[in-house]
Amino acid sequence: MPRVSINHSTTYRYSTPVALGPQRMMLRPRETRDLRLIDFDLEIAPTARIDWSNDVEGNAVATAGFDCTSDTLAIHARTIVDLSAPVWPVFPIAANASQYPFAYSADDRTDLGTLAQPQYVDTAGRLAGWVEAFVMQRPTDTLSLLKDIANGVSAQIAYQSRETEGTQGPLETLDRGWGSCRDFAVLFAEAARTLGLGARLVSGYLYDPAGDRVGTSGTGSTHAWVEVF
Structure with missing residues (x-):
């Protein structure tokens, strides 16, 4: 069972400081029988309030809110998962x-x-x-x-x-x-x-x-x- 570390970084840069609106992010993997979530960490700069919710399909959604202006928005998600799916899976059908x-x-x-x-x-x-x-x-x-x-x-x-x-x-x-x-x-x-x-x-x-x-x-x-x- 391979253990995989995923680092996802996104950075926005602006010519002048701007007021940042709510940012909706779907970066946390959804666990399945073939994927087990071991660890997840989300870092955002500037500092943000993060509210978690689920959409209608069960995906974890993070919404970040900001109280300051900034000329940079940096989002970094670090995930560790265990994968158990075979290399050549067989797809059973009902x-x-x-x-x-x-x-x-x-x-x-x-x-x-x-x-x-x-x-x-x-x-x-x-x-x-x-x-x-x-x-x-x-x-x-x-x-x-x-x-x-x-x-x-x-x-x-x-x-x-x-x-x-x-x-x-x-x-x-x-x-x-x-x-x-x-x-x-x-x-x-x-x-x-x-x-x-x-x-x-x-x-x-x-x-x-x-x-x-x-x-x-x-x-x-x-x-x-x-x-x-």
Whole structure:
């Protein structure tokens, strides 16, 4: 079980002192069966009041408030976690969902809410047509379908790091033929939702000791991926 230390630092610098508004941060990892949080520490300069809360998905949210002006805002989070996930995980699928299409239970449909509904306008049905090409037949193996979509994104879209804020829409990524990991994730998630599957975006870090994977810099890089329910 590898123990990983994550240091995340962000610094903002201003030409003159400014009044700092509330800062909302999601830096504390959420524990799962494959990830155990050992230690977490959050340091902010200038001194701030930190209020903790949880969002609707159970993520820990820190909101920092300030009583002074400053020409610098520095945020540093230090995390230590134990990872127990296998290098090549096997993803078991519930028997009732092993073949696509399948129906969510009424309770699951309620809990998933908009996560199972497309988030972007696709009036001409371009994205629907694109993802439908991966459905070889009905019924078809669900995991194989998801793998085919993921491989299709990887094969058709070139990776390109972007420093600009936000994400590209799925059709924008298809038209450009390139995107960052978060653009890949948006495209994959929206494709899954178009097929009626519940999907959400997840952000975190790549555990890559060798630092030789596409999109990495050093032994750890921020990353975005998708979870499908």
